[in-house]
Every structure is written in C-alpha cells, then in structure tokens.
Amino acid sequence: MSTTAEKPAAPDSEPGAARRTIAGKSRPGTGRRTRKAGRVRRLTRRDKFILAIMVGVPTLIQLLLVWLPTLFSIALSFTRWNGLDLKDIKAAGTDNYRYVVQDYPPFWPAIQHNVLWLVFLALIATPLGLLLAVLLDQKIRGSKIYQSIFFTPVMLSLALIGIIWQLFYNRDSGLLNYLLGTAGTPQAVDWFGNSNVNIWAAMVAATWRHAGYVMILYLAGLKGVDPSLKEAASIDGANAAQTFFRIVFPAMRPVNIVIVVITIIESLRAFDIVYVINRGTNGLELISALVIQNLIGEGQVIGVGSSLAVILLVISLIPIVFYLIRTFGKESKA
Structure with missing residues (x-):
C-alpha cells in the first residue's frame, strides 16, 4: 500500500482567471481596463465651446426669427397702427379681434x-x-x-x-x-x-x-x-x-x-398655392392669406393682420399640444 498522500488541487491564483484565459493565454489586467472603461470622461473646454455653439446658434436663430416676431404680433394685435410711424401706435384692446369675428367679411x-x-x-x-x-x-x-x-x-x-x-x-x-x-x-x-x-x-x-x-x-x-x-x-x-x-x-x-x-x-x-392662383380671393380665402393681405400692400391694417395671425397660431397650437401631451404622457408612464 502506498503511503504517499495525494496532493490537493491547487486553487486558482485569483478568481475569474478562467474568464481571462482564451485559447490558453491569459489576459492580465482585464479587470483594471474594465474599471477604466466605466469612467465618464469630463468635458474639456473645447467640448463645452462646441456644444455651446451647436445649441446656442439654433436657439438664437429661433428666438430672432420665430419667437420675437410672434410676441410682437401678439402685442400688435391689441393696437392700431399704420405700419409707418411708431409714434402712431395706439392701444385698441380687443377691438381688432371683435372686428375680425363680427365685421370682417372674409373671415368666416x-x-x-x-x-x-x-x-x-x-x-x-x-x-x-x-x-x-x-x-x-x-x-x-x-x-x-x-x-x-x-x-x-x-x-x-x-x-x-x-x-x-x-x-x-x-x-x-x-x-x-x-x-x-x-x-x-x-x-x-x-x-x-x-x-x-x-x-x-x-x-x-x-x-x-x-x-x-x-x-x-x-x-x-x-x-x-x-x-x-x-x-x-x-x-x-x-x-x-x-x-x-x-x-x-x-x-x-x-x-x-x-x-x-x-x-x-x-x-x-396652406397659403402658397392659393396666393399664387389669385392672392387668396374670389373663393380661395384662407386665414393665412388674409394675414398677408392685411400686413402687406395697400390698405394694410397691422392690428387686424396681427389678430388674424394670433388666431391662426392658437388654432395651430391645439394639435401640437395634443401630440406633445400624448408623447410625453407615454414616456412618463413607461
């Protein structure tokens, strides 16, 4: 009978060694690289500058060409003005809206x-x-x-x-x-x-x-x-x-x-096509065409045109707000 004791199997030198071995070759330092890969790189000054340009320029253009004219239109819809001299601007309250709804023939x-x-x-x-x-x-x-x-x-x-x-x-x-x-x-x-x-x-x-x-x-x-x-x-x-x-x-x-x-x-x-045909008259009256008719050309009435633009804006916002509510409502539930 042999008295030689069996040697116990040598334990792995470190846990996960088998996972770091591919085709018999070890990959030392894998865990260290994984930890480094998980770090979030901080933005440099150059990155912040580029992001500021990419976000700031479109935002500035949107403000100058969309939101400021929109706010001016809302303000002008409550005034009387011939579109020439700023000194002639007079407050009109809701008279323009009342005129559009009650006495402006092409509106309805x-x-x-x-x-x-x-x-x-x-x-x-x-x-x-x-x-x-x-x-x-x-x-x-x-x-x-x-x-x-x-x-x-x-x-x-x-x-x-x-x-x-x-x-x-x-x-x-x-x-x-x-x-x-x-x-x-x-x-x-x-x-x-x-x-x-x-x-x-x-x-x-x-x-x-x-x-x-x-x-x-x-x-x-x-x-x-x-x-x-x-x-x-x-x-x-x-x-x-x-x-x-x-x-x-x-x-x-x-x-x-x-x-x-x-x-x-x-x-x-819809505006372009009817304006090309007959400037939105003679059976082709649309709200957008009426806005242009009152803001440009002879007989312009800035207050009436602005009030029509605001009415069109409010009507347009209804489906947009509905869509945003549905979209963000689903995201919040998820």
Whole structure:
C-alpha cells in the first residue's frame, strides 16, 4: 500500500482567471481596463465651446426669427397702427379681434375653407398616401423608382406646385380642358377663375404633394411592424385586409398620430398655392392669406393682420399640444 498522500488541487491564483484565459493565454489586467472603461470622461473646454455653439446658434436663430416676431404680433394685435410711424401706435384692446369675428367679411368664409381643406386632406390625400405606401411595401419591381416619383412633389414648394397646376388647369390651353375637349371653346371651365370650383382644384393640387409626404411616413411605419405579427395573423386564418386593419394599422399608432397632426397643420398653413392662383380671393380665402393681405400692400391694417395671425397660431397650437401631451404622457408612464 502506498503511503504517499495525494496532493490537493491547487486553487486558482485569483478568481475569474478562467474568464481571462482564451485559447490558453491569459489576459492580465482585464479587470483594471474594465474599471477604466466605466469612467465618464469630463468635458474639456473645447467640448463645452462646441456644444455651446451647436445649441446656442439654433436657439438664437429661433428666438430672432420665430419667437420675437410672434410676441410682437401678439402685442400688435391689441393696437392700431399704420405700419409707418411708431409714434402712431395706439392701444385698441380687443377691438381688432371683435372686428375680425363680427365685421370682417372674409373671415368666416376663410374658416370654412380651412375646415374644408382639412377634411379633404384627411379623407382623400391621407388615405391615398396610405394606399401608395401599402402597394410599394409589397416589394414590387421598381418600387424605389415609384417612391422617388411620388415623393418628388414633396421636395417642391407649394408656390411652384401652384404654377405647375396652373398650366394643367389653364382655361384656353390647359391639359385638363384639352382632355375634356373644351380647350379654346366657350364651354371651357376656368378652373382657377371660377369661385365655385377653384377651391376644389386647389385642394387637388395640394393633395398631389401631401399624398407623397404621407406615403413616406407610412412606408417607414410599415417597415417597423414586427413580421411575426403578420405571420401569427395568417396562421389564425386572417386574410390580407383583416391582417392590415386589425394588426398592422393599429401597430402603427405613433405614425398615425404624427400624420394626424401634420394633416391639421398642413390644412391651416396652406397659403402658397392659393396666393399664387389669385392672392387668396374670389373663393380661395384662407386665414393665412388674409394675414398677408392685411400686413402687406395697400390698405394694410397691422392690428387686424396681427389678430388674424394670433388666431391662426392658437388654432395651430391645439394639435401640437395634443401630440406633445400624448408623447410625453407615454414616456412618463413607461
């Protein structure tokens, strides 16, 4: 019998040695490097200066070009002023607002036209953009080309779109009257000159741009939907329409909220296209056009124009505040 005692296994020289060994080679000092990596680097003077420039310059531009003019407009809406001599500024209280609501003839037609513009974009342009997004999400051949074609109007200003559609709607040589066979005849429709139809013609032109914008937003939303949701719906026997309206569309709720806010704002700030057509008169009265009419040109009434601008600002803030409440409310609950 052997009396030699078995030697106990030597313990690891330090805990975690096995974790620091890869292919038989030790990596000394790993723990020390990990501790160093966890430190937060302090900002240098150069970093602070760059951050101050990046934050300060946009903030200063925003103050000078947006917030200060906004505050001046609010102040001027309670005054009477001819826009020339600062000594002629006189306090008017709420007279300008009372005049706009009670005695300014184009105001209520402009409100109706803005509401009509909103309904048209919401019921025609937005669903059209959604339809285009769904079709282009099917991975059809040349989908990138189609996306570029439909998105091109978004890159154009509404003023330029108004000029383009003037060529389309022209009474004597426009494409639409040519297709109808009435170009150059007494039966030709003056699409932008007739007060009974020009608002509809202008909204169709605006739809051309808005649909492309909505299409891009919904395409991004569709790419973010979890494919497993669609697979689960198909396994349960849901068809394409049921899968979209019961699974996919509710899953894009954040995108839907953004598009609702954008649609409301677009309907309120519509100005360029109607101003190009006939300066927002003869059936194309919009609040934004009335603001410019009272602030610029002959017969300017600074107080009335400013009060109209403030009314437009208040109406525009409603969907923005709603969106911010919904967004930050969800973040606080999370």
